[in-house]
Amino acid sequence: MADYPVLTAEHVKAGDELPELSVDVTATTVVLGALASRDWRPMHHDYKFATERNGVQDIFVNTPNQAAWFERYLTDWSGPYGRLGRVTFRMKDSVFPEDTMVFRGKVKEVETDDSGCSWAHLELSLSVGEKTVTTCTARMAIPASEGDNPWKRSGDQWKP
Amino acid sequence: MKEMPAEVESWIGQRLYETEGEFDVERGYIFTTCAAVENGNPLFWDEKAANDITNGFIAPPSMISVWFRPHHWAPNRTERALPLQVHFDLKEALDLPEAVMTDNTIVFGVPVRPGDRLKTWQVLKSVSDPKTTKLGQGRFWVIDVEYENQDGEWVGTESYTGFGYRRES
Numbered sequence: 001m002a003d004y005p006v007l008t009a010e011h012v013k014a015g016d017e018l019p020e021l022s023v024d025v026t027a028t029t030v031v032l033g034a035l036a037s038r039d040w041r042p043m044h045h046d047y048k049f050a051t052e053r054n055g056v057q058d059i060f061v062n063t064p065n066q067a068a069w070f071e072r073y074l075t076d077w078s079g080p081y082g083r084l085g086r087v088t089f090r091m092k093d094s095v096f097p098e099d100t101m102v103f104r105g106k107v108k109e110v111e112t113d114d115s116g117c118s119w120a121h122l123e124l125s126l127s128v129g130e131k132t133v134t135t136c137t138a139r140m141a142i143p144a145s146e147g148d149n150p151w152k153r154s155g156d157q158w159k160p
Numbered sequence: 161m162k163e164m165p166a167e168v169e170s171w172i173g174q175r176l177y178e179t180e181g182e183f184d185v186e187r188g189y190i191f192t193t194c195a196a197v198e199n200g201n202p203l204f205w206d207e208k209a210a211n212d213i214t215n216g217f218i219a220p221p222s223m224i225s226v227w228f229r230p231h232h233w234a235p236n237r238t239e240r241a242l243p244l245q246v247h248f249d250l251k252e253a254l255d256l257p258e259a260v261m262t263d264n265t266i267v268f269g270v271p272v273r274p275g276d277r278l279k280t281w282q283v284l285k286s287v288s289d290p291k292t293t294k295l296g297q298g299r300f301w302v303i304d305v306e307y308e309n310q311d312g313e314w315v316g317t318e319s320y321t322g323f324g325y326r327r328e329s
Contacts, residue, residue: 004212036189069197075199083268085267089263151271160268
């Protein structure tokens with residue numbers, strides 16, 4: 001287990017802040033993310049369609065790609081033993097090329113369920129400048145201590 | 161506003177649009193997705209890590225809906241396939257031309273692995289009474305999209321809250 005970074009529940013508490021992640025968005029970021037998620041809709045790769053048909057300033061990051069960014073942000077923090085149980089997104093605005101996305105997060109609560117699984121509840125946000133573009137809450141299983149592995153849980157031992 | 165049609169009432173709780181993915185879960189898309197967001201999680205890149213931690217390679221959980229997005233083109237396809245078809249059915253049946261998604265929750269079950277062939281279906285959970293928001297008058301609805309693997313194991317549920325509406329004239 002020591003081969004990989006391990007964040008255990010013993011070392012996480014309510015109020016802990018996750019390190020910020022800042023990403024400069026380019027047209028390639030948007031198009032690569034859309035195609036990786038098999039989203040062929042033109043507002044994610046066609047500038048003229050986005051601006052003339054949708055009336056927005058540019059092509060914009062699609063929702064599944066935002067989910068992938070949030071997952072990456074969470075597992076950067078937890079390490080590979082972190083296992084997502086549940087995420088909820090609320091999209092308020094869009095992310096365009098030349099924006100800088102900033103991901104922030106805070107631990108709201110740490111709890112252990114009746115099967116012994118440790119859960120971190122997190123509140124996350126994606127901002128561009130002063131504007132919050134997306135809010136997200138996540139429930140993520142993390143090892144209770146060294147030697148525990150949430151990925152080994154199944155059936156009634158996994159209650160996401 | 162149009163009354164709730166009996167047809168829509170009959171959809172609630174039913175398993176609708178059951179379908180199988182058009183292709184097996186594969187590592188090419190996993191790499192492309194990880195590259196798109198610079199995700200270096202060793203579970204997707206390092207075979208030893210994957211074997212030690214997840215008993216083999218898995219797909220990023222957030223990719224769950226990727227495995228069902230239709231090809232942009234396919235031979236002999238005459239109609240464009242739409243994900244979340246129940247959402248579009250509701251717009252039409254309730255005569256609400258505009259719609260937005262307000263919330264999306266994903267709950268994850270058994271990990272998805274390369275080689276899996278997943279199955280999905282949609283369940284309309286609820287349709288609200290008429291509501292007026294700043295967008296216009298309409299109804300909220302909740303649609304669950306269920307996913308399971310070829311062994312019948314639950315791999316996840318996506319829950320969408322939508323608001324279908326008609327703009328104030």
